[in-house]
Amino acid sequence: MIDIEPYHLDLARPLSTARGEIEEREGFLVRIEYADQVGLGEAAPLPGWTESLDACREALKYAPELARDEDWGVALGETSAPAARHALALALADARAKLNNTPLYRYLGNERLVRRVPVNATVGDADAETTARRVTEAVENGFECVKIKVGARSVAEDTDRLRRVREVVGDEVALRADANGAWDREQAEQALEAVEPLDLEYVEQPMPAEEVAAHAGLRNGGNEVPIALDESLAERPVTDLLAAEAADYLVLKPMALGGPDRARNVARQARQAGVTPVLSTTVDGVVARTAAVHVAAAIPEIPACGLATADWLADDLGPDPAPVADGRIEVPQDKGLGVDLGDE
Ligand SMILES: O=C(O)CCC(=O)c1ccccc1C(=O)O
Numbered sequence: 001m002i003d004i005e006p007y008h009l010d011l012a013r014p015l016s017t018a019r020g021e022i023e024e025r026e027g028f029l030v031r032i033e034y035a036d037q038v039g040l041g042e043a044a045p046l047p048g049w050t051e052s053l054d055a056c057r058e059a060l061k062y063a064p065e066l067a068r069d070e071d072w073g074v075a076l077g078e079t080s081a082p083a084a085r086h087a088l089a090l091a092l093a094d095a096r097a098k099l100n101n102t103p104l105y106r107y108l109g110n111e112r113l114v115r116r117v118p119v120n121a122t123v124g125d126a127d128a129e130t131t132a133r134r135v136t137e138a139v140e141n142g143f144e145c146v147k148i149k150v151g152a153r154s155v156a157e158d159t160d161r162l163r164r165v166r167e168v169v170g171d172e173v174a175l176r177a178d179a180n181g182a183w184d185r186e187q188a189e190q191a192l193e194a195v196e197p198l199d200l201e202y203v204e205q206p207m208p209a210e211e212v213a214a215h216a217g218l219r220n221g222g223n224e225v226p227i228a229l230d231e232s233l234a235e236r237p238v239t240d241l242l243a244a245e246a247a248d249y250l251v252l253k254p255m256a257l258g259g260p261d262r263a264r265n266v267a268r269q270a271r272q273a274g275v276t277p278v279l280s281t282t283v284d285g286v287v288a289r290t291a292a293v294h295v296a297a298a299i300p301e302i303p304a305c306g307l308a309t310a311d312w313l314a315d316d317l318g319p320d321p322a323p324v325a326d327g328r329i330e331v332p333q334d335k336g337l338g339v340d341l342g343d344e
């Protein structure tokens with residue numbers, strides 16, 4: 001049995017980025033019955049990272065047939081629709097983890113008990129004072145790591161914003177900046193030079209996704225600011241990015257990578273190459289967000305992750321079993337995903 005239900009979630013307020021504002025999220029909630037277990041999955045497509053909503057709906061059309069034949073291998077072979085695959089792979093993993101009586105993160109390969117994963121707050125584009133105030137609020141709420149969106153205004157203005165933030169929060173808070181591919185090579189070099197004294201943990205996706213060699217060049221340039229790649233991982237296989245030595249960190253969005261299983265594998269490949277994985281969401285509902293928490297918990301010594309995105313949503317698909325407290329998310333220890341939508 002498989003049930004696919006479209007959903008629509010409004011954001012509490014728009015998330016302003018260099019690629020425009022995210023104001024709402026639309027996707028599909030998937031329920032399967034597998035070996036007498038119920039499995040939950042979610043597809044939250046976001047162009048730039050995944051297929052379109054229409055392409056996702058189209059890809060999920062074939063799922064009931066595959067489910068009837070229990071032909072999950074075929075369903076999961078799908079690569080051109082990562083959000084659709086994410087929903088099916090997650091539902092299957094949830095059901096199988098329940099069957100094994102184990103929480104999803106252990107099913108994904110971590111033998112040890114993991115109680116919490118550290119997370120960053122995410123602060124959108126705004127003027128310097130507003131940005132500094134939002135970062136201060138996050139720190140007051142217990143976050144020790146904050147990611148700030150840049151690239152929507154000039155490099156000079158963004159540098160002022162980050163300088164102002166560093167001034168008000170002091171040296172103890174880890175700061176990240178995410179340009180969402182907004183800069184060309186010259187602007188990226190200017191930006192890195194300007195922010196070098198601010199001791200950022202990394203600058204995420206300074207240039208467009210396909211600019212792999214340029215990012216490698218940026219890392220070999222005159223300064224030490226670490227580079228993280230996010231959109232590039234939706235555009236190119238991880239092996240290409242690692243071979244090119246294009247990044248210090250890789251931002252893994254299970255929705256963009258086609259499922260929690262794939263995100264776990266990409267994290268392993270990154271680690272083996274000496275690159276640090278960071279988990280993140282595309283601002284998903286509770287099903288996909290909690291799955292990303294499990295993936296983070298499956299990776300030993302994971303640094304702060306971009307998983308504190310529940311607050312961006314005005315409403316959600318159901319109760320949150322993994323709330324943020326003191327800059328950390330508590331990992332659900334029930335069998336499977338640990339999300340209960342109250343209809344099982
Ligand atoms: O990583 C985070 O801190 C939160 C998620 C986030 O920033 C994001 C959310 C939706 C779409 C794109 C992005 C991004 O990382 O670029």
Ligand SMILES: [Mg+2]
Pocket residue numbers: 178180204205230231251
């Ligand atoms: Mg990003």
